Amino acid sequence: MRRLFLLLSLCALMLLEAYCFTDETDRQALLEFKSQVSEDKRVVLSSWNHSFPLCNWNRVRCGLKHKRVVELDLKGLQLGGVISQSIGNLSFLIALDLSENSFGGNIPQEVGNLFRLHYLNMSFNFLEGEIPAGLYNCSRLLELDLYSNHVDQVFPSELESLTKLVSLSLGKNKLRGKLPASLGKLTSLKTLDIGFNNVEGGVPVELARLTQIVYIELAVNNFSGVFPPTFYNMSSLECLGVLGNRFFGSLRSDFGDLLPNLRWLSMGRNHFTGAIPTTLANISNLQKFGISRNSLTGSIPPNFGKLQNLQYLSFLGNSLGSQSFGDLEFLGALTNCTKLETLFVGENRLGGHLPTSISNFSTNLHSLALDTNFIYGSIPHDIGSLISLQGLGLEKNLLTGLVPTSIGKLLELEGLSLSSNSLSGEIPSSIGNITRLVSLNLDNNSFHGTVPSSLGNCSNLRSLKIGFNKLNGTIPQEIMKISSLVNLSMEGNSLIGSLPKDIGQLQNLVTLSLAHNQLSGQLPQTLGKCLSMEQLFLQGNFFDGPIPDISGLLGVKEVDLSRNSLFGNIPRCFANFSKLQYLNLSINNLEGMVPTEGNFQNATLFSVFGNKNLCGGIKELQLKPCLAQAEPMGKKHSSLLKKVLISVGIGIALVLLFLVASFSLLWLRKRKKNQLVNNTTPSTLEVFHEKISYGDLRNATDGFSSRNLIGSGSFGTVFKALLPMENKVVAVKVLNMQRRGAMKSFMAECESLKDIRHRNLVKLLTACSSIDFQGNEFRALIYEFMYNGSLDMWLHPEEVEEIRRPSKFLTLLERLNIAIDVASVLDYLHVHCHEPIAHCDLKPSNVLLDDDLVAHVSDFGLARLLLKFDKESFLNQLSSAGVRGTIGYAAPEYGVGGQPSVQGDVYSFGVLLLEMFTGKRPTNELFGGSFTLHSYTKSALPERVLDVADKSIIHSGLRVGFPVAECLTMILDVGLRCSEEYPTNRLATSEATKELISIRERFFKAKRTTRR
Template sequence: MRLFLLLSFSGFMLLEAYRFTDETDKQALLQFKSQVSEDKQKLLSSWNNVVPLCNWTGVTCGHKHKRVTLLNLGGLQLGGMISPSIGNLSFLKSLNLENNSFGGTIPQEVGNLFRLEHLFMGINFLKGGIPATLVNCSRLSILDLFSNSLGQGVPSELGSLTKLVALHLARNNFKGKLPVSLGNLTSLIQLSFAENSLEGGIPDDMARLTQMVTLDLSLNSFSGVFPPAVYNMSSLESLYMFHNRFSGILKPDFGNLLPKLHDLYIGSNSIAGVIPTTLANISTLQMLSMPYNSLTGNIPPSFGKVQKLRVLSLYSNSLGGHDSLGALEFISALTNCTQLHTLNVANNTLWGDLPTSIANLSMNLIELNLDSNFISGSIPHDIGNLKSLQTFWLGRNLLTGPLPTSLGKLSELVVLYLLSNRISGEIPSSIGNITRLEKLYLSSNSFEGTIPPSLGKCSHLLHLVIEDNKFSGTIPREVMQISTLVLLTMSNNLLTGSLPNDVGRLEQLGTLALVHNKLSGKLPEALGKCLSMERLYLRGNSFDGTIPDISGLMGVKEVDFSNNNLSGSIPGYLVKFKSLEYVNLSYNNFEGKVPTEGKFKNATIVLVSGNKNLCGGVLELKLKPCFSQATAKGTKHSSLKKKVVIGVSVSMSFLLLLFIASVSLYWFKNRKKNKTNEETPSTTLGAFHEMISYGDLRNATDGFSSSNLIGSGSFGTVFKALFPAENKVVAVKVLNLHRRGAMKSFRAECESLKDIRHRNLVKLLTACSSIDFQGNEFRALIYEFMPNGSLDMWLHPEEVEEIHRPSRTLTLFERLNISIDVACVLEYLHVHCHEAVAHCDLKPSNVLLDDDLTAHVSDFGLARILLKFDQDYFLNQLSSGGVRGTIGYAAPEYGMGGQISIHGDVYSFGILLLEMFSGKRPTNELFGGNFTLHNYIKYALPERVLEVADEIILHNGLRIGFPVAECLKMVLEVGLKCCEESPMNRLAMSEAVKELISVRERFFKARRGARH
């Protein structure tokens, strides 16, 4: 029946086509024009009743019948809708509407064009799927709908278009699985489904597509083992399957099955096993890219036989290993590949000495990246032979020895990245010959000697990062004359002398870091000319004098002048810096009044301790008050003033004694009254103003009713409490004193919170230490109430009872704000408290949210005050055999008996970040053994970030792509750096705060730009 209907329809279309005339075509096109947006119709001005139809823009007619056979409007940037009248062009063989701005749907009437052979509608804004009527265009050989928003699934009817040679459906947000019917398209040469949301395996029926030359399945969610059907496509020249979920191992005879391959891109999957040596049998192979997989074993030296090889990209696998012999032999073999221009094997486990043969690689080599391995030895003297090299990455290895002078021969070099090795000696002056150099990273090595003035010849330098070495001598003026510099960090060296006045020539400089050197003298006035400055770090030197006029640095975000010998008053213009996020003036000789306007209202970002002559400021700074000194007017006035002062002092003393007596009497009466009731309420927290009894708490919680139960933790239960007289709702944490460590938890929390204040800490209002009505000891802590509950219930609403479940989900921007809130309070605890405080149990259930979803960190039951002078005492007082923390969030060193430190909090914060943006707990059943949440995220970045992101984030109305993907990548990278296994490798909380705030700013600017 379907065949009969199809034949009948085709016959009808044939009759209709011969009934139509060129006037029909003309009217169809005029109708098409009417649907084009008005501002673009002028591009079709020749489409009128005066100009002959066959002379219209983009129109080609047949020689005999003068009917329209080809309509080519590609690239005219036309907008509007595609008119259904297009279906009346019954002689049309080729329709090209690509690279325009058409919206709406593809008209069903396109199915009337039974003569159509070529259909190009790529790069538009079409939606609504592929019309089913397209199956009637049985002569179609090319169907190109690339880069639209068609959505829906790939229709199985496409399998009926058996004459198709090229099918391009990339970037259309198609979902679902590929239809089995695609196996019928045996004439296909090109097939692209890239950048969609397709899933499942590749149908085995596609093994019939033996004519295939180009197959692109990249950037989807295809899964299963490497598709067996692909091995049957022996004509394949280009295979793109990167960024999917393919797994398994590659067949050992891979290279024999696909002998014509030019390009093989299968990175960002989960392919394991060794690299098949038969790949070297593909003599045509030019591009081999397999990064971000789980490949093991050695890189086959046989790749040296592939004469045409141009790209070998195998980074971020597990290739090599400390027990692998000859892991670097492939480098010597590749010297035969004279066309090689990219070699990237970074982020593997390659061991061994760097072979001298690396200097004999192709003269065409542009990129050489061996970063983040375990490569030892030294950089060969002849490395200068690689004269075409533009990027050279050898950072994070075990290299020793000096830098060879032949580096200066790499005149095309743009990036030199050698940080975190053990390279010693001086920087050769020949480095000044690399005049195109833009980024030089030599930090965290053992360099010594002076900084060569020849660096000044590198006039395109953007980043100069040489911190954490042993450089001595002065800062060369020539370096300060590189006007292109954006980032200059020389911290943690032995530099002496002053900061050159030429610093004012660095008008593009965004960051200047000279922390912990031996610099001295006055800061130059020219510093105020660095108008692009955002971060200025001069901590830990011997600069003296006053702060120069830097009022022009209106975009500065962070300023650190601490631990110097600076003097004078705090410049008033600092309060006008609207971008200021952090200013540290501690441990200098500043004097006078601390401002209270602008950013100086926020004590969490302003540090001024260690300046004994400062006064005033906001209360949180705890500085002495400023007394204005009246002008003396003779001894009579002076004497009078003394009398007044004495009188006031006596009066104040009397009032203070009276106040103390009154308080003592009140306390004594209360004590007697409470004793009668068999209660003894008290507080260990002298700073708290209320005294609450057991009876009060019992009444306020309706007898500690389960209806007021908020949650429970390691040492107690939390209830919601209402005090009607004050009309105040609070949260009451009742300690379970039968639980070992509960009393110590109570003391720890009191001790931790009594002297610290931060807007992102849950405020502890008071405490109750009493006896209940049965004569048992009773301990409770009373906090401000957080109406939006814990972060945990927002991240995992499916685990929450419906009555307590949030009514909506957290957006990406809200999660980012919450993470910054938590980071800020940890930075405060670690850095800005009088003594460092470690929370020791950071997790989502201990992060509470107020009315506007501002985060507040709670539950300091395991907190440690890390007193330098008596740490052991406090550990003994507050610990019961070491920190327990919470499984999944506790730092690994704690599980091995490691000492308590702020680094443990950083680890917990990193896990918290990963959980917030992936939606997966660290204890998820997915993880086990060595496969952790950390590894799960690490292996996915950067290409597969959207795969590991919490789907709730991606379905809250934000467009997938930048800034969402970019934002997620940057945030997760912060999380990974925070939860490194080694405590010393973890990011400091102050750095985490900076990076997260930077992400938020970029995200906000991108969204704001998109709205405009």
């Protein structure tokens, strides 16, 4: 009876709702909803008024029986405002679609009153906050779509109450926390999209219960762990996306057999290793497969050619191939895939001859990227048969020969990159037929002849790069008509003639680089009309005349007009460019006063070296005073008496000066003699300059031969040299004076090292400041030679050429000694030096090893930034670019404009320690996002320390029984505490040094105990 009573009561309530709550309830709810819509957008809801029957309102659908609103579809009307709480009064609502609008605010709790709701779509709005708890009362909900809002909360476990849910889309929000295991209760689920959030952790095994699941999107979150075995049990899966997470490990060889229904598989930007499962070719319906930016090895299986439905295939950014013949066999097989539209296999290790069969690819192919490999041969003559191609990337390979003229048949092409090969011949004029071309990059080849004027037909071109070839002739006037150009780079050729006056028509031009050509004549005044200009590089030409008025280039950041024949005054407009970061006017014929206002107050920002007729300027330039400054301040006297008195006074002064000079000369000779005996170490750069000449260094390095090349860095190249006079082998660092900042690096290194002494610092013997045989500025630093090279080559021998590769591995003790050496020199620089010095670029390549594997820290090119720690010194020395250091080693605070500090060096040392004992660079492809070398190491301590340790340490001769794990744990812990994100949490170098020495003592103690 009780159950009957409840049933009758429910029926009564439903009848009451149907007949007592009439359509007027719905009418008032919708009018209230309309009132919360932005006023300027209400016009599309104009029919929502009392003049029209409710069921005739725009985008409103009523039920046939009770005439109540059952569907509200406002999709894509661009409505703004907030969602009214009155929406909860539409109690008969079955479907609600508010997607593709601009609603803000929170999702009303009252949505939970819509107990009949089957379909809810609020995607592509600006909703924020949390998913309302009341929503989980909508027990009949089949589809929930809140994709692309700003919902910010821990991933809700309450979703388990929506047991009838078929489709769940919460992607592109700000969800965080872990994926709850309770999702496994949604056994009706077919679609699950939580991509582009901040969800972390592993994928729960309970998801294996979702036996009807067809679509899973987890892309761009923080999921981690091995590829979830759960997925192997979802045989119904058709689409799976895990791109942009931290999954690792290899894929099962039977992958394709376990997921036979897959059509779409996206696994890029993870940490997968191993080979590509050949069973993937068994998935006959596979249309899209992407596994780019991982660490896959081995070959690309040719049996992908069996996939007749394949449309998209990407292996970009792995380590596939062996740089040898046979690596490209798969390309011939893929010609069978007649639906193929996209093929990305760039940035791998693929070698072999480029097959002509690529011309037989599907005519549907619109993107082909084979760049950054080791592919040789020539571009097939029939490449023009790929008539649908929109993007072709063959750059950074070993291609030779001519570019076929048939390339002009690719009329749909928008991007063409053939840079950094060894292509020759003329640039085909047929490229001018490709009128849709947006980007053309032919840099770094051996093209000769003239620049085709037909390129002017490419009216959509935004980027034209043809630099570093052997092109001659003039710049075609037709190129000046491409108003869409943003980047025009023709540097490093032999172009002649003048810069066309029509250059001012390029209103969108951001970068103009014509450096190192043979251009001449005056710079046109119209250059100042390129109002979007940010980079202007015209150095190394024969331009003459005055610098034109370019005061209109308010956004310019970098200007280099050096090594020309420009004359006249320096335009004062350079002083007022607020975004200017670099100005080089060196080696011209400029004259007059150097401005002292604005940008000309910062000597690190501009260079005017080699203009002998310039004067004045700030004192750092050390230029001669201008005549106006040298004129006497007193009045001119015409009286003969005063002239006589002045003459007599001058005569007496000269006699006294002569006597003083004579005594001073005798004293100085005596003092110099004493200095020669007592002080043999040069203490100033001027003394360095007199030590060795350019000719001496050229002879000592056999003409700077590549046979003597040791390495290269940010600002220069290092050669091995034999000084015959001293019969001594040294290392010569030749500065690249064309590189911005090279001169500052040279001065910094001299200034930093000339007065400091420590056994673990590389010794600067002398320096050379001279002019080479072509009249170019020459700077070099001469150091002690380190026969065991850099720490970097010992830690990563696989990356070193065979002839220079170390013959053995560094043991645990040797690495520990090196770490202590580096820590002790940092402690000296930070605490015990006459002035605290921060190195600012500590990394393995800057740690050199002598015959006894004693470490010597080198390369103080950035130390100039912190010779003093006071604010005034910092502001005077800091360049506009700030401290950069090296990616992976530079402290996080440097990336957001933080001042250089000793704590920054400690961070770099911590990263160095972690790299030394794990064998992994901080820039390893394994790491990305919040998953760093630091977090990788921290997650393994202490239980899995041997899993992350460099295997060569464990197998480098330590006896069985020695506590390797304990020692490694302590060392890595020091590295972790040094590389903390916040500077205040990091160890001081003195503390790190003491702890490492203590670990070494325990090492010896344990070793002695083991021997007993």
